[in-house]
Amino acid sequence: MRMPSSLETGSGQAWLTLVKQALHAYHDDPGLLALTRLAAWRLVLTAQQRPPGASLPDAVRAVLTDGLQRLQASDALGAAVLRRHYVEREPMAQLALDLHFSERSLFKHQQAGLAALSQLLWQAEEHAQRVARLSARQQQALDELPTPTFSRLFGADEILSALRRFLTDAQAHWLVALDGMGGIGKTALARAACEALIYDGRFERVIWITVQQRLFAWGRAHNLDAPALSYAQLLDELARRLDLAATTGQSADRREAPVRAALGEHPTLVVVDNLETAPDVQSLVMGLHRLSHPARILLTSRYAVGAFDPVTSLTTRPLTLHDAVNFIRYEGQDRNIEALHHASEEDLLRVARITDGNPLAIKWVVGQLQSLPLGQVLADLVQVSEGDHDLYRYLFAYAWQHLSRPARHLLLHMPLLDARGTAWQHLAAVSGVPADDEFCRAIQELVNASLLNVGHAVQDTVYSIHRLTEYFVLSELVGVMTPAARS
Ligand SMILES: Nc1ncnc2c1ncn2[C@@H]1O[C@H](COP(=O)(O)OP(=O)(O)OP(=O)(O)O)[C@@H](O)[C@H]1O
Ligand SMILES: [Mg+2]
Incomplete structure (x- = not known):
C-alpha cells in the first residue's frame, strides 16, 4: 500500500x-x-x-x-x-x-x-x-453511505467498472439494478461504486435507502426494524432526506413533483438497497423511473428486476476460484486467524469450492475458524440434516417462503442433476413435470429469485444451482422426507 x-x-x-x-x-x-x-x-x-x-x-x-x-x-x-x-x-x-x-x-x-x-x-x-x-457536498455525500463491510473487494473490477459506466453514461441508464443471490456482494459493490463516483465528482448527493429487513452479522441473522417499503413511503422518505415540507396525506401524484424537482437540483444518485423485500416491486420500480432523469437510481435486489422495461440490470456473479482463494487468505490475515496462516493451498481451494465463491459464506467460514477446526466448519456447512442453519436461513428462507409449489418442486430436484448445468428437457424429465406453461413459469420464478443460474452451452440454455443453494435444498429435502424430525 x-x-x-x-x-x-x-x-x-x-x-x-x-x-x-x-x-x-x-x-x-x-x-x-x-x-x-x-x-x-x-x-x-x-x-x-x-x-x-x-x-x-x-x-x-x-x-x-x-x-x-x-x-x-x-x-x-x-x-x-x-x-x-x-x-x-x-x-x-x-x-x-x-x-x-x-x-x-x-x-x-x-x-x-x-x-x-x-x-x-x-x-x-x-x-x-x-x-x-473533497468539497463539503462530496463529504456529506460520503457520510450518507453505509459503513463499509469490507476493506478490499476481490474480483470486482469488471462489474464495478460496468456499474460506474452505466451510472455515468450519457446514453442514460437512469435505473440500474444489481441483482444476485444473498451475500454475493450487491451492497458492497453498490457502496464501492458510489464512493468512487463521489470521489470522481460525478455525484454531489447520494440518498441511500435500505429496505433490508434482516442482517447477517457476527455469524448470525438479525431482524431489523426497517418497514417493507411502499412507493408512498419511499416518497415520504425522499422528501424527508431532501428537507422538503411534509406532504403526507396528499396523493402520490402531488407528492411526486416536488421530490422530482429537488432531486434534479444537484447531480444525485438514489440507492435503494434490497428492493426484493418491498411488497410491490413493480410499482416501486415504475415510480422510481418517473423520479429519475436527471437523478440516477441504483437498485440492489436478490430478485431479477431486469424484466421491467426501464431497468438496466447487472448480475453479480460468485468469485472465481482464484479470487476466492485470495480473499480467504486476505481475510485470514486481516482477522489474524491462526488456522489459516498455515493452511495448505488445497485447504483454501476446498473452502473456495464448498462456498462456491459466495463472499458472505467465505466470511462465515473464516469467522468460524476462530474457534473450530477447518474440517468441522466445512462439515457443518454441508450438513444436510440441519434445516435451521442461521446462514442458510438468512440466505434462503425468505425466497423459499415466497416460492410457488411448482417452483419448490423443481428446485428440490436440482441436486439430482448434473452440477455443471442441465438443459430444460432433462429438468422436466427428472422432476416428472410436464414441460408446459406452469413449468416455464416455475423456471422463470427460480431464475428471478437468483436460485437458478442460467448458462449457455454449445446448443442449449442450461440451468444450474449454486452449491450453497444445493446444501440448503438438501436440508429442505431432508425436512420434506422426514417431517417428524423437524417438528
Ligand atoms: N468481491 C468481494 N470481495 C470481498 N468481500 C466481499 C465481496 N463481495 C462482498 N463481500 C463481503 O461479503 C459480505 C456480503 O456482501 P453483501 O452484503 O454486499 O451481499 P449482498 O449481495 O448485498 O447480500 P444480501 O442479498 O443479503 O443483501 C459483506 O461482508 C461484503 O463486504
Ligand atoms: Mg445487501
Missing part, C-alpha cells in the same frame, strides 16, 4: 516508529508535543476539531485509542496487550503472568499488534487525507 504523500518519511518503518513513539508517550504531554510530525496527521487535525480546540496530546490519544478499538476486531490479543501496557500502564512482566504467556511470546504479540495498528492508522490517515480534499 502507498504511504500518504504528505507523510512520506522514507519508509513504512518510519511511520511504524512514530506510532510506537506516540504510544510510549501516551501519558506524557511534552513528549507527544515533541513528536512534531504528529501535528501533520490529518487524523490528529480532525480529532482536534472534536471538540473544537482539543489539545494536540488529547487529539493524539483519541486517534490512538480509536485505532486500538478498531484493532480489536482483527487482532484482539495484540489490541489488549497494547492497551493494557501503554494506556493502562501495566508492566509487561505482569501482563505475561496474567495472560499466561512467556514474556518472549507476549513481546511477539505486542510487535505484531504494533505493526497491525500502524497499518490501520496508515489506512485511516490516507482515507482522511482523501476526504479532506
Whole structure:
C-alpha cells in the first residue's frame, strides 16, 4: 500500500516508529508535543476539531485509542496487550503472568499488534487525507453511505467498472439494478461504486435507502426494524432526506413533483438497497423511473428486476476460484486467524469450492475458524440434516417462503442433476413435470429469485444451482422426507 504523500518519511518503518513513539508517550504531554510530525496527521487535525480546540496530546490519544478499538476486531490479543501496557500502564512482566504467556511470546504479540495498528492508522490517515480534499457536498455525500463491510473487494473490477459506466453514461441508464443471490456482494459493490463516483465528482448527493429487513452479522441473522417499503413511503422518505415540507396525506401524484424537482437540483444518485423485500416491486420500480432523469437510481435486489422495461440490470456473479482463494487468505490475515496462516493451498481451494465463491459464506467460514477446526466448519456447512442453519436461513428462507409449489418442486430436484448445468428437457424429465406453461413459469420464478443460474452451452440454455443453494435444498429435502424430525 502507498504511504500518504504528505507523510512520506522514507519508509513504512518510519511511520511504524512514530506510532510506537506516540504510544510510549501516551501519558506524557511534552513528549507527544515533541513528536512534531504528529501535528501533520490529518487524523490528529480532525480529532482536534472534536471538540473544537482539543489539545494536540488529547487529539493524539483519541486517534490512538480509536485505532486500538478498531484493532480489536482483527487482532484482539495484540489490541489488549497494547492497551493494557501503554494506556493502562501495566508492566509487561505482569501482563505475561496474567495472560499466561512467556514474556518472549507476549513481546511477539505486542510487535505484531504494533505493526497491525500502524497499518490501520496508515489506512485511516490516507482515507482522511482523501476526504479532506473533497468539497463539503462530496463529504456529506460520503457520510450518507453505509459503513463499509469490507476493506478490499476481490474480483470486482469488471462489474464495478460496468456499474460506474452505466451510472455515468450519457446514453442514460437512469435505473440500474444489481441483482444476485444473498451475500454475493450487491451492497458492497453498490457502496464501492458510489464512493468512487463521489470521489470522481460525478455525484454531489447520494440518498441511500435500505429496505433490508434482516442482517447477517457476527455469524448470525438479525431482524431489523426497517418497514417493507411502499412507493408512498419511499416518497415520504425522499422528501424527508431532501428537507422538503411534509406532504403526507396528499396523493402520490402531488407528492411526486416536488421530490422530482429537488432531486434534479444537484447531480444525485438514489440507492435503494434490497428492493426484493418491498411488497410491490413493480410499482416501486415504475415510480422510481418517473423520479429519475436527471437523478440516477441504483437498485440492489436478490430478485431479477431486469424484466421491467426501464431497468438496466447487472448480475453479480460468485468469485472465481482464484479470487476466492485470495480473499480467504486476505481475510485470514486481516482477522489474524491462526488456522489459516498455515493452511495448505488445497485447504483454501476446498473452502473456495464448498462456498462456491459466495463472499458472505467465505466470511462465515473464516469467522468460524476462530474457534473450530477447518474440517468441522466445512462439515457443518454441508450438513444436510440441519434445516435451521442461521446462514442458510438468512440466505434462503425468505425466497423459499415466497416460492410457488411448482417452483419448490423443481428446485428440490436440482441436486439430482448434473452440477455443471442441465438443459430444460432433462429438468422436466427428472422432476416428472410436464414441460408446459406452469413449468416455464416455475423456471422463470427460480431464475428471478437468483436460485437458478442460467448458462449457455454449445446448443442449449442450461440451468444450474449454486452449491450453497444445493446444501440448503438438501436440508429442505431432508425436512420434506422426514417431517417428524423437524417438528
Ligand atoms: N468481491 C468481494 N470481495 C470481498 N468481500 C466481499 C465481496 N463481495 C462482498 N463481500 C463481503 O461479503 C459480505 C456480503 O456482501 P453483501 O452484503 O454486499 O451481499 P449482498 O449481495 O448485498 O447480500 P444480501 O442479498 O443479503 O443483501 C459483506 O461482508 C461484503 O463486504
Ligand atoms: Mg445487501
